[in-house]
Amino acid sequence: xxxxxxxxxxxxxxxxxxxxxxxxxxxxxxxxxxxxxxxxxxxxxxxxxxxxxxxxxxxxxxxxxxxxxxxxxxxxxxxxxxxxxxxxxxxxxxxxxxxxxxxxxxxxxxxxxxxxxxxxxxxxxxxxxxxxxxxxxxxxxxxxxxxxxxxxxxxxxxxxxxxxxxxxxxxxxxxxxxxxxxxxxxxxxxxxxxxxxxxxxxxxxxxxxxxxxxx
Amino acid sequence: xxxxxxxxxxxxxxxxxxxxxxxxxxxxxxxxxxxxxxxxxxxxxxxxxxxxxxxxxxxxxxxxxxxxxxxxxxxxxxxxxxxxxxxxxxxxxxxxxxxxxxxxxxxxxxxxxxxxxxxxxxxxxxxxxxxxxxxxxxxxxxxxxxxxxxxxxxxxxxxxxxxxxxxxxxxxxxxxxxxxxxxxxxxxxxxxxx
Numbered sequence: 481x482x483x484x485x486x487x488x489x490x491x492x493x494x495x496x497x498x499x500x501x502x503x504x505x506x507x508x509x510x511x512x513x514x515x516x517x518x519x520x521x522x523x524x525x526x527x528x529x530x531x532x533x534x535x536x537x538x539x540x541x542x543x544x545x546x547x548x549x550x551x552x553x554x555x556x557x558x559x560x561x562x563x564x565x566x567x568x569x570x571x572x573x574x575x576x577x578x579x580x581x582x583x584x585x586x587x588x589x590x591x592x593x594x595x596x597x598x599x600x601x602x603x604x605x606x607x608x609x610x611x612x613x614x615x616x617x618x619x620x621x622x623x624x625x626x627x628x629x630x631x632x633x634x635x636x637x638x639x640x641x642x643x644x645x646x647x648x649x650x651x652x653x654x655x656x657x658x659x660x661x662x663x664x665x666x667x668x669x670x671x672x673x674x675x676x677x678x679x680x681x682x683x684x685x686x687x688x689x690x691x692x693x694x695x
Numbered sequence: 696x697x698x699x700x701x702x703x704x705x706x707x708x709x710x711x712x713x714x715x716x717x718x719x720x721x722x723x724x725x726x727x728x729x730x731x732x733x734x735x736x737x738x739x740x741x742x743x744x745x746x747x748x749x750x751x752x753x754x755x756x757x758x759x760x761x762x763x764x765x766x767x768x769x770x771x772x773x774x775x776x777x778x779x780x781x782x783x784x785x786x787x788x789x790x791x792x793x794x795x796x797x798x799x800x801x802x803x804x805x806x807x808x809x810x811x812x813x814x815x816x817x818x819x820x821x822x823x824x825x826x827x828x829x830x831x832x833x834x835x836x837x838x839x840x841x842x843x844x845x846x847x848x849x850x851x852x853x854x855x856x857x858x859x860x861x862x863x864x865x866x867x868x869x870x871x872x873x874x875x876x877x878x879x880x881x882x883x884x885x886x887x888x889x
Contacts (some may be wrong), residue, residue, distance in 0.1 A: 485712040489764070492704040548707065548764070631823075631850070652850040656825075684865075 482537050483566055485663070487572030489548040499677040506676045508558075510576045510634060510653045510669040513547040520568040520662035522629040524641050527572065531579050534666070538584020539581060540576075541668050546588065552588045553614070557685075558647045558671035561585065562634040564624040566659035571608040574623035589639060617642045619653045627657035629656045634669040638685065643695050646674035647684025698749040699732040701857065703757075704849055707764045713870040722870045724845045726828060726863040727760035729753055736784035736856035743792035747816075749791035751801050757793040758805030761864035770807035774841040776863045777802070777813050780820040782853035788836040790817035793860055803833075806864060810887040820859075822827050823850050828863040834884040838866035839876025 491509040496499050506575045515537075519527055539658030546553065561581045583591070592613055620635035620642070631654035639645035651669050674685075683695060696855035710722040718745035731753075734745050754777075762769055777798060794815050803809035814836075832838035841848035847861035868879070885889055 483712060485710070487709045487711070489707040489709075490704065491706075491764075492702060494702050495700055497701070594836075629846075652847070654850075656846040 482515055482533060484513050484515055484537070486658060487544070488512045488566055489544070490653065491548055493682060494676045497568050497676050501674060502625070504608060504673070505514055507549060507551070507672040509549045509650055510539045510667055511548070512653055512655050512665050512667045513541055514617045514655060514658040514663055517566060517569045517573055517662050517664045519573055520566065531576055531666045534576060534580035537666065538580040542585040542588035543668070545668055545670055549672065555588055555672050556670045556679060557578050557638060557650060557673055558590070558636040559585060559619055559639050560634040560636045560651070561621045562617050562632045562653065562660055562667040562669070563624045564630050564632050564665040565623070565629060567625065567661040569625065570607070570663060571623060571625055573664055578621065581666060581668055582621070583621060585589060585616035591616065611640070611693065612642050612691055614640065616640045616691060618693060626659070628658055628660060631668070636665055636669060640693070641683065641693070642687055642693060643683045643689045644688065645680055646671060646678040646684065649669070649675050696752055697745065698729065700729050700751055701732070702852065703732040703760070703851065704728045705760050708845065710870050714751060716871060718870040720775065720867060722865070722867045724767055724863060725761040725828070725864045726845050726847050726861055727757040727764070728847050728849055728859055729757060729857050730849055730852040731860060733782060733785045733789060733802055733856050733858045736782070736790060743788065746789055746792035747796045751792070751797035752820045754798035754801035754854040754862065757804055757860065757862035758802040758864065761862055762805055765866050766866065767866050768806055768825050771866055772806035772831045772833060772864050774830045774843065774865045775806060775813055776807065776815065776830040776844070777849055778861045780818055780824050780826050780853055780859040781856045782855045783821065784855040785821065785858060787817060787819060787856040800852045802862060806833055808834040808884070810884050811877060812887060815885040820853060822847060822852060822854065824853070826861065828861050829865055830865060832879070832882070835877060835882040836888050838879055838882060839874060840872035840879065843869050846871040
């Protein structure tokens with residue numbers, strides 16, 4: 481059972497960035513959980529089993545983030561994840577978040593273990609019959625070791641095709657006062673749309689064809 | 696709405712443990728920030744009424760955002776605070792015009808009451824400048840358990856000709872308060888102080 485010391489939710493509405501305002505402002509958000517680093521201060525070889533313990537946290541944070549965004553899973557278009565490890569930890573402790581954070585969030589957004597088999601040929605909410613499930617793309621990530629209040633830029637990509645250029649983005653996350661030396665901040669981020677004035681072409685959302693998580 | 700808003704950011708900070716001890720109920724602090732265009736950027740203006748009207752609007756808008764983020768009834772708010780960061784092409788007095796004349800009244804409407812002064816902070820700043828928004832109990836400024844602060848910061852603001860305006864609202868005091876002073880149960884709530 482993971483003990484969460486603190487949770488910081490962040491929601492932003494971007495109305496414009498000095499260009500023509502979009503009809504619907506861009507909503508993006510992040511959630512950061514501050515937890516004890518159980519491996520702080522020493523080298524532990526076998527840390528991988530801790531990923532199992534982090535699984536419920538990934539799911540909980542993804543659900544809570546949807547709540548504070550006030551959006552349904554179908555409205556989410558981009559995502560990312562990150563970790564900031566306190567001074568008595570190592571980068572590898574941040575890497576523990578890859579699987580529980582990424583898959584936790586993807587499950588909440590409609591991904592299944594056997595997504596292709598489960599969803600192929602069925603038009604789910606907000607998607608065509610060609611799309612085998614949702615949240616098909618790898619969840620882009622960053623990690624660092626840092627002191628209290630260290631900011632981290634969480635990369636964002638389209639949740640079904642990493643190459644969709646309009647959705648390549650990032651959101652800065654920072655918890656004032658955390659992580660302490662013996663803590664880790666685990667972060668999830670979601671976006672409800674593309675960059676506010678995206679206009680650089682590339683693969684468009686309506687051009688996703690392969691449904692392999694990339695294109 | 697007179698304010699030209701580029702961005703709104705809302706944060707909810709929930710402290711469940713401190714020094715290894717559970718905080719029950721958790722300390723919950725919301726801060727809502729608006730990034731607005733500074734109508735007086737780059738020029739000296741004697742009359743700053745436009746900013747005062749903007750402050751009046753934002754007191755209500757950002758106060759409501761905080762209460763919504765906390766998921767509470769307005770009357771269940773405990774403490775509040777306000778702050779502004781003025782971009783380089785403005786002056787400190789622009790923050791004063793937003794914060795002081797009319798913002799308090801609209802904020803108080805969103806939190807049910809508010810006999811106490813709304814504590815404030817202001818500064819000039821650049822992109823990503825952080826400001827510590829002071830917090831005080833809304834009905835009695837001397838309630839020691841609720842003297843606190845929460846940091847407000849927007850990574851890409853204020854630009855030179857922008858102002859970041861922040862309102863903070865809580866439904867609780869500090870985690871594990873134990874330095875005495877006036878207690879919540881002793882509030883009379885009439886003079887704003889006790």
